[in-house]
Amino acid sequence: MQYRFPDNFWWGSASSAAQSEGSSLTGGKTPTTWDHWFALEPHRFHQQVGPADTSGFYQHFRDDIALLAELGHNTFRTSIAWSRLIPEGRGEPNPEAVDFYNAMLDELLARGITPFICLYHFDMPMAMQALGGWESREVVAAYAEYAATCFRLFGAKVKHWFTFNEPIVPVEGGYLYDFHYPNVLDFRRAASVAYHTMLAHAAAVRAFRAMGGEGQIGIILNLTPSYPRSQHPADVKAAHLADLFFNRSFLDPAVRGEYPADLVALLREYDQLPQVQEGDRSLLADGRIDLLGVNYYQPRRVKARLEAVNPASPFLPEWFFDSYEMPGRKMNPHRGWEIYEKGIYDILINLRDNYGNLPCYISENGMGVEGEEKFLGDSGRIEDDYRIDFIRGHLGWLHKGISEGCQCLGYHLWTFIDNWSWCNAYKNRYGFVRLDLASGERRIKKSGQWFAETARRGGF
Numbered sequence: 001m002q003y004r005f006p007d008n009f010w011w012g013s014a015s016s017a018a019q020s021e022g023s024s025l026t027g028g029k030t031p032t033t034w035d036h037w038f039a040l041e042p043h044r045f046h047q048q049v050g051p052a053d054t055s056g057f058y059q060h061f062r063d064d065i066a067l068l069a070e071l072g073h074n075t076f077r078t079s080i081a082w083s084r085l086i087p088e089g090r091g092e093p094n095p096e097a098v099d100f101y102n103a104m105l106d107e108l109l110a111r112g113i114t115p116f117i118c119l120y121h122f123d124m125p126m127a128m129q130a131l132g133g134w135e136s137r138e139v140v141a142a143y144a145e146y147a148a149t150c151f152r153l154f155g156a157k158v159k160h161w162f163t164f165n166e167p168i169v170p171v172e173g174g175y176l177y178d179f180h181y182p183n184v185l186d187f188r189r190a191a192s193v194a195y196h197t198m199l200a201h202a203a204a205v206r207a208f209r210a211m212g213g214e215g216q217i218g219i220i221l222n223l224t225p226s227y228p229r230s231q232h233p234a235d236v237k238a239a240h241l242a243d244l245f246f247n248r249s250f251l252d253p254a255v256r257g258e259y260p261a262d263l264v265a266l267l268r269e270y271d272q273l274p275q276v277q278e279g280d281r282s283l284l285a286d287g288r289i290d291l292l293g294v295n296y297y298q299p300r301r302v303k304a305r306l307e308a309v310n311p312a313s314p315f316l317p318e319w320f321f322d323s324y325e326m327p328g329r330k331m332n333p334h335r336g337w338e339i340y341e342k343g344i345y346d347i348l349i350n351l352r353d354n355y356g357n358l359p360c361y362i363s364e365n366g367m368g369v370e371g372e373e374k375f376l377g378d379s380g381r382i383e384d385d386y387r388i389d390f391i392r393g394h395l396g397w398l399h400k401g402i403s404e405g406c407q408c409l410g411y412h413l414w415t416f417i418d419n420w421s422w423c424n425a426y427k428n429r430y431g432f433v434r435l436d437l438a439s440g441e442r443r444i445k446k447s448g449q450w451f452a453e454t455a456r457r458g459g460f
């Protein structure tokens with residue numbers, strides 16, 4: 001075997017409530033921003049497919065968990081939907097939701113699969129958005145109560161908690177680049193949303209520890225290593241600034257308990273800082289995590305700007321760099337993302353050298369492919385050799401990281417079964433398992449069989 005992984009390595013995949021449960025307005029659940037936005041602007045979603053039409057984990061979780069076992073998983077991440085558990089955002093939990101999440105967790109445990117549970121995966125309850133969403137400190141307080149409710153209800157079964165999945169994405173989508181509700185473009189509001197999200201994270205960590213929570217608590221961040229076009233000082237500076245905006249804005253408070261001083265200075269210079277209150281600093285310091293989930297899909301390549309900024313244009317991170325297309329880069333054309341396997345290793349080395357080598361794992365990595373039907377083999381299986389190559393390439397670099405002392409404890413693919421991907425709906429397929437949209441039939445792809453075998457052997 002060329003790549004042997006440690007015996008207790010976490011093999012698995014990740015999913016999220018909003019993208020898999022379906023039943024988005026039944027079982028006592030109230031709408032999220034996704035249900036609301038879809039009702040307002042269905043044309044913004046691929047083929048006008050919305051959050052009610054997912055793979056139906058709410059009904060099919062037992063069969064789906066049986067498939068996870070077939071896929072050799074020893075761990076699986078999904079999320080709890082705040083708007084299902086506490087339909088008004090605050091108050092008593094919904095008994096039907098408590099039963100569902102208990103049954104789902106019991107089923108995972110019965111199959112020997114350790115549940116990793118995330119508390120928030122882009123799914124803001126509309127009742128909370130009505131209060132201002134993450135712009136509101138009331139919502140921060142409500143989230144902390146919701147988190148404490150989850151620890152109380154499910155803490156006996158869950159020992160790996162994550163406060164947020166990719167908290168920067170709702171900031172980018174909702175307040176800078178128009179791909180999440182409320183479709184605002186305003187950097188100062190974006191900064192406030194980002195800041196309050198981290199306060200909410202820290203409040204949840206504090207509650208977990210105050211309650212004597214067993215196990216570990218962390219956060220899932222999408223890290224996009226920033227590579228400069230060249231070693232010219234202007235390119236290097238552009239890459240540094242992109243890194244501050246897109247990685248260190250969340251990584252530093254999560255791991256070090258404070259923001260990078262140069263990010264704060266830059267935002268102060270442009271008058272973009274959020275409002276800070278007494279007590280915030282110590283709260284953030286208490287939010288330091290035990291475990292980091294790293295979602296890695298693509299690198300970010302940047303160069304110094306060629307043109308001056310139009311000062312009348314809205315303030316954006318792009319005021320400080322241009323993106324750069326490296327000649328010869330390898331692409332996933334369906335998603336428009338560069339494939340750069342070594343990025344995973346660079347992230348791990350950075351965490352080892354600059355963030356105290358805290359325990360981490362790859363919580364998402366994957367390849368969305370459009371029109372996957374054309375790879376259907378005669379036996380009816382999707383022959384997705386490209387996905388196997390993609391996973392092998394990344395696992396190879398991950399393995400090198402481990403061999404050089406990085407504390408990377410596992411690898412989860414995005415995702416278990418082809419799922420509903422926000423505005424892209426079912427355009428790109430990511431799963432180990434094919435979902436036939438018309439019949440609902442599930443069929444393990446070639447990559448799923450390869451992964452199961454790899455997980456059982458502990459390497460490849």
Ligand code: BGP
Pocket residue numbers: 016019165166169222295335364368414421422424428
């Ligand atoms: C991550 C999210 C997932 C998932 C994945 C694939 O950013 O955590 O929810 O959707 O990316 O990306 P996309 O769905 O945009 O193709």
